[in-house]
Structures are given as C-alpha cells and as structure tokens.
C-alpha cells in the first residue's frame with residue numbers, strides 16, 4: 445500500500461468526498477481551509493513536486509488548471525476571482541509531497557508580500 449497521503453485519497457483507500465474527479469484528477473476540500481472555498485486539485489499519478497514535471501508533462505498542469513477553473517465556476521467564485529497556488533518544496537511551503545494545486549476563493553486575497 446502506498447504511504448503517500450494523496451495517493452491513498454486519490455485511490456479511495458482513505459475515504460474522502462471528491463468535489464471533482466476524472467481519469468487523471470481528483471479534487472477535495474482542504475482539511476485546514478484558509479478561505480471559504482479551499483479545494484485541493486490533485487493528479488492521480490504520484491508526482492512529488494511541480495519541479496519533477498518533465499518538459500513533456502506540461503499536460504498535468506493544464507489538467508489541474510482546467511479542473512480548478514471548473515470547480516471555481518461550480519462554487520460560484522469565478523466572478524469575484526480566486527487564487528491558484530502550487531507550493532514547491534519545503535521553502536515553497538509544501539508539506540504534502542504529492543503535487544497539488546490549491547484553489548482559494550470566497551474572500552479577498554491579500555497581495556503577495558514582496
């Protein structure tokens with residue numbers, strides 16, 4: 445059995461309600477939400493970080509973005525706007541080492557610090 449948390453969620457071995465799923469991607473609510481809408485969009489394939497994507501794997505990010513845009517529309521945050529974040533590595537704030545995109549919406553996001 446995979447020890448990776450998001451592999452276990454994606455495979456269904458750790459029961460989690462999906463807000464979206466298809467052949468390549470699953471999406472579910474963040475356990476520690478930082479906004480009224482805080483969804484994690486995750487490839488089913490185990491890729492540790494965005495830095496591990498090869499030049500022939502850019503489709504992975506396209507799929508995550510397309511899913512996030514669709515979920516944002518369904519959650520009703522598309523008109524007001526939302527934030528998509530991919531943390532990479534420890535100094536990038538990544539804590540779960542399975543590539544994922546955060547979709548944050550439903551409140552005004554602060555400007556990024558310089």
Ligand code: DGP
Pocket residue numbers: 449460472473474475476484530531537538539540541
């Ligand atoms: P990051 O720091 O970018 O690696 O984001 C990891 C996110 O994963 C963090 O916001 C909390 C969330 N998270 C951690 N464990 C679980 C879990 O078991 N279930 C869910 N739904 N989210 C989790």
